[in-house]
Amino acid sequence: MSIDNFMKHAVTGWMSSHGEHSDIVMSTRIRLARNLRGRRFPIAFSPEEAKDVDHLITEALLNSEENGYSYMKVSELPILERQVLVEKHLISPQLTDPERHGAVVLSEDETLSIMVNEEDHIRIQCIYPGFQLDGAYEKADLVDDYLEKKLPYAFDEQFGYLTSCPSNTGTGMRASVMMHLPTLTMTKQINRIIPAISRLGFVVRGSYGEGSEALGNIYQVSNQTTLGKTEKEILSELKNITLRLIAHERRSRELLMSKSRIALENRLFRSLGTITYARLLPSEEAARCLSDVRLGIDMDIIQDIDMIILNELMVFMQPGFLQQYAGTELTAEERDIFRAKLFRERLEVGHKRLKEEETGE
Amino acid sequence: MLCEICNERPASVIFTQETMQGSSERHMCERCAFQSKMFHFDPNQEPLSIQQFLSNWLGGPEPFQSQQQTKEPLAEGPECPECGLTFRKFLDIGKFGCSTCYDTFRERLPRLFGKLHNGHSSHNGKVPVSFNELFAVKKRIEEIRLKMQDAIEEERFEEAASLRDEANELKRLLTDGGGDANVN
Numbered sequence: 251m252s253i254d255n256f257m258k259h260a261v262t263g264w265m266s267s268h269g270e271h272s273d274i275v276m277s278t279r280i281r282l283a284r285n286l287r288g289r290r291f292p293i294a295f296s297p298e299e300a301k302d303v304d305h306l307i308t309e310a311l312l313n314s315e316e317n318g319y320s321y322m323k324v325s326e327l328p329i330l331e332r333q334v335l336v337e338k339h340l341i342s343p344q345l346t347d348p349e350r351h352g353a354v355v356l357s358e359d360e361t362l363s364i365m366v367n368e369e370d371h372i373r374i375q376c377i378y379p380g381f382q383l384d385g386a387y388e389k390a391d392l393v394d395d396y397l398e399k400k401l402p403y404a405f406d407e408q409f410g411y412l413t414s415c416p417s418n419t420g421t422g423m424r425a426s427v428m429m430h431l432p433t434l435t436m437t438k439q440i441n442r443i444i445p446a447i448s449r450l451g452f453v454v455r456g457s458y459g460e461g462s463e464a465l466g467n468i469y470q471v472s473n474q475t476t477l478g479k480t481e482k483e484i485l486s487e488l489k490n491i492t493l494r495l496i497a498h499e500r501r502s503r504e505l506l507m508s509k510s511r512i513a514l515e516n517r518l519f520r521s522l523g524t525i526t527y528a529r530l531l532p533s534e535e536a537a538r539c540l541s542d543v544r545l546g547i548d549m550d551i552i553q554d555i556d557m558i559i560l561n562e563l564m565v566f567m568q569p570g571f572l573q574q575y576a577g578t579e580l581t582a583e584e585r586d587i588f589r590a591k592l593f594r595e596r597l598e599v600g601h602k603r604l605k606e607e608e609t610g611e
Numbered sequence: 612m613l614c615e616i617c618n619e620r621p622a623s624v625i626f627t628q629e630t631m632q633g634s635s636e637r638h639m640c641e642r643c644a645f646q647s648k649m650f651h652f653d654p655n656q657e658p659l660s661i662q663q664f665l666s667n668w669l670g671g672p673e674p675f676q677s678q679q680q681t682k683e684p685l686a687e688g689p690e691c692p693e694c695g696l697t698f699r700k701f702l703d704i705g706k707f708g709c710s711t712c713y714d715t716f717r718e719r720l721p722r723l724f725g726k727l728h729n730g731h732s733s734h735n736g737k738v739p740v741s742f743n744e745l746f747a748v749k750k751r752i753e754e755i756r757l758k759m760q761d762a763i764e765e766e767r768f769e770e771a772a773s774l775r776d777e778a779n780e781l782k783r784l785l786t787d788g789g790g791d792a793n794v795n
Contacts (some may be wrong), residue, residue, distance in 0.1 A: 412713050
């Protein structure tokens with residue numbers, strides 16, 4: 251597949267580098283968990299109930315005013331495509347199990363995805379680029395308002411929205427921001443910050459989900475508590491925490507720049523060299539170098555590279571995408587070769603475009 | 612009795628160890644007891660899993676009480692009529708099977724939610740519009756009921772009767788004309 255053609259299919263809404271504080275907050279995600287009354291949760295339901303639930307939900311969504319929704323049954327997707335959807339964060343890894351009778355409804359720009367029969371009957375998810383908690387919530391909330399008119403929700407006066415996992419009961423809302431915090435990581439300040447945040451009822455973890463270390467210095471901050479607080483309260487608390495993290499990160503950047511400019515520049519440019527010329531690029535190294543180059547662009551040390559390329563590469567470097575790009579299954583070593591190739595080609599395309607713009611159309 | 616370990620000093624400490632095979636007693640002097648590994652957790656023993664911890668913590672008897680109690684199988688607790696999940700099983704897998712589980716385990720949930728949600732155990736956020744209307748009607752009925760009681764106490768029976776009719780009308784709305792909707 252040619253790089254241009256591949257890009258056309260691979261780029262998704264949240265990868266654009268728009269949105270407030272998009273240099274540090276890469277994306278914002280809101281997830282609402284809902285279930286239908288009178289039907290057992292996916293952990294306990296029969297295949298017939300599963301199909302029934304799928305039918306009810308997708309019927310309601312596809313008949314809505316909103317056009318451009320597309321529907322995909324997970325069991326009918328090739329394994330590679332399922333993996334790509336996971337890597338784009340449009341579906342969760344759990345949904346890929348074909349036994350679950352899972353399905354997903356996607357909006358045209360893919361910022362909205364509604365998962366059917368994941369852990370709960372309905373998972374409404376909205377991902378926006380940059381720091382847009384309110385915007386993303388409003389969008390998810392609209393879909394929720396629409397669905398509650400069409401479908402009988404499992405709701406309880408005392409416990410709120412009833413979910414399969416007790417950690418989601420109440421608002422059923424998980425709000426999260428994905429943040430790039432390279433200098434807080436370099437200076438090890440993050441190790442002090444994480445426990446402090448967890449005391450506030452929020453969690454910080456590596457971007458690839460629970461238990462993963464922060465590959466590429468990317469962290470996900472999200473609320474742990476869903477009961478007892480309103481959605482607005484949770485959002486505003488997360489907003490405050492995020493703003494403070496942003497301020498911390500900016501201060502560390504300035505400090506590092508004033509104290510060890512040459513060492514920092516050396517590191518960032520070496521990483522740029524690696525992603526531009528490497529012939530073998532293992533994923534840890536790729537993630538580390540992308541983080542460095544991103545920092546370089548943010549701090550105006552590295553010019554002539556569009557940030558969107560970095561956002562894309564961060565997603566494309568994952569196994570599913572690489573294999574789609576290659577058009578075939580790849581062994582681990584072949585993936586490292588293809589990753590290096592993809593990086594070189596993408597950076598070259600970006601460079602050419604930039605040059606064309608400079609020389610004038 | 613002399614200490615089992617050194618056979619020199621008198622035994623003044625008795626360890627009782629409960630295992631699957633039964634209980635064993637060991638008699639030691641203070642010094643040997645202090646050096647004994649029995650004061651520490653056996654590193655080969657499986658660490659307490661989170662689920663076990665949760666079960667002990669929230670379900671069964673207190674975890675650090677005498678061990679005979681934990682040897683007995685924990686009570687299964689109430690069973691959900693809809694999906695068959697017992698409270699014991701719920702604690703094991705950490706997931707509800709259906710929305711009826713919430714009703715079945717209702718009394719036990721506030722404690723559990725408190726642990727999970729920073730001390731909170733009731734919902735404070737968004738309410739679906741359909742439930743909002745339901746809430747409004749329920750609240751109105753409650754108000755009428757209070758007024759009715761006042762009227763009866765003050766022997767304004769005619770007013771009380773009309774209030775009762777009004778409340779019954781609203782109740783009929785709630786239950787879609789169900790038979791046991793009388794307000795008394």
